[in-house]
Amino acid sequence: MPILTKRAVSAAAVLAGCLFLSTPVAQAGEDIWPTLKQQTFGDRAIQAEDGMVVLEIPGTAEDAALVPLTVRVPPQVTQNLKSLTLFIDKNPDPKVATLTFGPAAGKGGERSFSTRVRIEDFSHVRAVLETEDGSLHMASKFVAAAGGCGAMQAKDPDTEAVDLGKTLVKVFPPALEQSPIWSAQVMIKHPNANGMQLDINTANFIPARFVKEMIVERGGELVFKMESTFSISTNPNFRFTFGRGPDNSLDVAITDTDEARFAAKAGPSGS
Amino acid sequence: MKKVEPKPASLQHPISRHAFLRAALALAVSPFLRYVPAEAADEVEISEVAPGIFVHQGRYELQSPQNRGDMANASFVVGTDAVAVIDTLGSAIAGRELRSAIRAVTDKPIRYVINTHMHPDHVFGNAAFKEDNPAFVGHYKLARGLATRADRYLAINKEMLGEAAFAGIEIIVPTLAVETSLRLDLGGRTLVLETQQTAHTDNDLTVTDTATDTLFLGDLLFSVHVPTLDGSITGWLALLEELGERKAARVVPGHGPQAMVLPEALAPEQRYLSAIAADVRKLIKEGKTLEDATKIAGFSERDAWKLFDNYHVRNVSAAFAELEWE
Numbered sequence: 001m002p003i004l005t006k007r008a009v010s011a012a013a014v015l016a017g018c019l020f021l022s023t024p025v026a027q028a029g030e031d032i033w034p035t036l037k038q039q040t041f042g043d044r045a046i047q048a049e050d051g052m053v054v055l056e057i058p059g060t061a062e063d064a065a066l067v068p069l070t071v072r073v074p075p076q077v078t079q080n081l082k083s084l085t086l087f088i089d090k091n092p093d094p095k096v097a098t099l100t101f102g103p104a105a106g107k108g109g110e111r112s113f114s115t116r117v118r119i120e121d122f123s124h125v126r127a128v129l130e131t132e133d134g135s136l137h138m139a140s141k142f143v144a145a146a147g148g149c150g151a152m153q154a155k156d157p158d159t160e161a162v163d164l165g166k167t168l169v170k171v172f173p174p175a176l177e178q179s180p181i182w183s184a185q186v187m188i189k190h191p192n193a194n195g196m197q198l199d200i201n202t203a204n205f206i207p208a209r210f211v212k213e214m215i216v217e218r219g220g221e222l223v224f225k226m227e228s229t230f231s232i233s234t235n236p237n238f239r240f241t242f243g244r245g246p247d248n249s250l251d252v253a254i255t256d257t258d259e260a261r262f263a264a265k266a267g268p269s270g271s
Numbered sequence: 272m273k274k275v276e277p278k279p280a281s282l283q284h285p286i287s288r289h290a291f292l293r294a295a296l297a298l299a300v301s302p303f304l305r306y307v308p309a310e311a312a313d314e315v316e317i318s319e320v321a322p323g324i325f326v327h328q329g330r331y332e333l334q335s336p337q338n339r340g341d342m343a344n345a346s347f348v349v350g351t352d353a354v355a356v357i358d359t360l361g362s363a364i365a366g367r368e369l370r371s372a373i374r375a376v377t378d379k380p381i382r383y384v385i386n387t388h389m390h391p392d393h394v395f396g397n398a399a400f401k402e403d404n405p406a407f408v409g410h411y412k413l414a415r416g417l418a419t420r421a422d423r424y425l426a427i428n429k430e431m432l433g434e435a436a437f438a439g440i441e442i443i444v445p446t447l448a449v450e451t452s453l454r455l456d457l458g459g460r461t462l463v464l465e466t467q468q469t470a471h472t473d474n475d476l477t478v479t480d481t482a483t484d485t486l487f488l489g490d491l492l493f494s495v496h497v498p499t500l501d502g503s504i505t506g507w508l509a510l511l512e513e514l515g516e517r518k519a520a521r522v523v524p525g526h527g528p529q530a531m532v533l534p535e536a537l538a539p540e541q542r543y544l545s546a547i548a549a550d551v552r553k554l555i556k557e558g559k560t561l562e563d564a565t566k567i568a569g570f571s572e573r574d575a576w577k578l579f580d581n582y583h584v585r586n587v588s589a590a591f592a593e594l595e596w597e
Contacts, residue, residue: 056562062565062584062585062588063585063588063589066561066588066589066592068560068561068562068565068588070560070562114560114562116561155469155472155473155501155502155503155589155593156469156473156502156503157415157419157473158473159469159503170558172558185558187595187596189596235592235596237561237595239560
């Protein structure tokens, strides 16, 4: 798969960039989006900024290792959703996450997905939504941020290592219980190490270890399956919507790159 | 002679370097003098806040080509045998100016360069003291903290300081690491160094001079300059409670006036951090997001601090990411 090959190459290349002070100027000329687009979507047309999908992210990131990002699909979009892919063009691995939606993703109101990301360099951030009819829709924004990938977000690595894999799920019932769209949150205690931080004691890089897959189900039906990379910040945190069902408890199953598996469950009353 | 800005009454007549040297020849080094080097506008100003305790007050600014990374307090303590430097400003150039200021006061060997924590505005002047071959002293976690951030710190400072002010900056980690506490004998006075729990950062170190009962708090204490959170908000608030119980003749903050008094000195910072913690906890309880919090939490403190707009949102983000796991 070309993305995987490219991933290895670009991770190595940008690792070097991280170490030797890549400057925004040095990379400003390259536009890698056409390549990314081709690799991910082939020759399919993408409607840019057509209002089907909205991306919210600060124009200037205060902390490049912890940038809040929200994707909204406005309520007037009534189709089922097939997939959502997030990109940060200038990150070592530009593909942040791909969500493939299932029958429990729901419709009939505003749908949304939020997380927090690392941004390595001044970069375009993109959300590409695929709807039921197979059409692609993109919202993008340019973000001024630097140093998110090399930045160690762990304020205190010793305490951060405690409870690795601890997962909390919260379901937030809407104001009216019969509302078709509900929301929930998943928090995972995990360094999401990107392999770019030096361990002073060994003079080696701390090996990459990050959440690569998360499956969210409501009463046995798929809400979404997410494939993700280390562009997601330390202690991955997700807020998302799902469709109301007879049983609104969620099952979350997570796998990281060490093949460690974590699971959690929660109902509307909390955990 | 260079004019100086108005200053507190406790700090008496400014004097020129020549005047000072004449005074020194007469062995009349009295406390509470402000030394103003007359030769160059760029030299750092220092005040003697207690006998043998000299403090330079950094500017309330972000690093820039103009301030050369001179934006944190830096101090030195003179004993009968040796000198210890406590923090070295934010560039090799500013560090050299600090060194010149020390040399204008004493010829005693600079045996220790102590860093109160890993932030560039406190450690990037270390290189200026290499020729003295001192022990570089810090919290045992300082080296790790600095190493994991070195590339980013260098890149950001190169950009903000510009080539000229960035020249000569090196990452120098402690050659003498403090596990819990350490005593350094300067002759006639002893410095007691104590590692602290994760608060401002995970590598905060405090220094007490036994001769004058002066407590150097590094960035555990901010005054005027908005505090910056790079450790643990709960840890910091807990530590401030403990520090409030301590007795000291004076404390030297990492950012703020040269000397302050306990426990009043801590109150504004406690109020600021408590406001953030209370607001963020409330928002988390209401199911609000980090993004929501960055627009609301702690904004009641906005008018109380300089550089609020530069650091507050980051502080709230860090607090949120910590407190949401409670």
